[in-house]
Amino acid sequence: MNPIVYFLRDIKKTGAVSPSSRFLAEDITEILRNNTDDLQRPLRILELGPGTGTLSKYIVASLKPEDRFDMVEINPHFTRMLRRKFNQPNISVHYTDFLDFQPKEPYDYIFSSIPYETIPEKITKQIWERKISVCSEGGKICYYKYLNFNHFRCKFEKKLVKQYCIDKKVVFLNFPPANLYTLCIDKDILGGTASVARAV
Secondary structure, eight states: OOHHHHHHHTHHHHOOSSOOOHHHHHHHTHHHHTOOOOOSSOOEEEEEOOTTSHHHHHHHHTOOTTOEEEEEEOOHHHHHHHHHHOOSTTEEEEESOGGGOOOSSOEEEEEEOOOGGGSOHHHHHHHHHHHHHTEEEEEEEEEEEEGGGOSOSOHHHHHHHHHHEEEEEEEOSSSSOEEEEEEEEOHHHHHOHHHHHHHO
16 A cells, blocks of 8 residues: 555554655754764664654665664554565564563664654653663654644653753754754763653
8 A cells, every 4th residue: 555545544543644754854864874973883773653664764874784773663564564675684673562662782873753742641751761761871862743743742751852952953844844853862861760750
């Protein structure tokens, strides 16, 4: 089935009316192409909710052979599609709920296409806590919010963005336009998630 048709038919599960544009994908993955982190090892990269793989394609284009790229997708149709599309040794597509996902090592970059505005606040908070727990110290969490959902339904998410966002920009060439956020997960937040939760 055509991905656009699937999105329209299954909008309650995807949270979007169409896949992200290439402009949005290019901008959110720019951090990989311009990586200045002084890491003396292969990168570990995670994408949550890759859907049809629009963003994944740009992540893959930035991979070095020794890097590791994991995708976590809860939709079986998209999982099969992604496994066919990205069939190479350093890429894995995991068909599971992210809250049940147990990686062996933390990630240097975490990209997300999860539609938080369509998810209950309690679940959004759990997802963010899980993202932080699987992110390495100094790791980056990159995600976007559509401009028509520019508010934060989850207070925990809002608090994290306010304290740890190191970059924010708007991509107008997307339907709908989106804000891109990059958070840097430092030692303080890794040891202080509970305190952030109490603050909200």
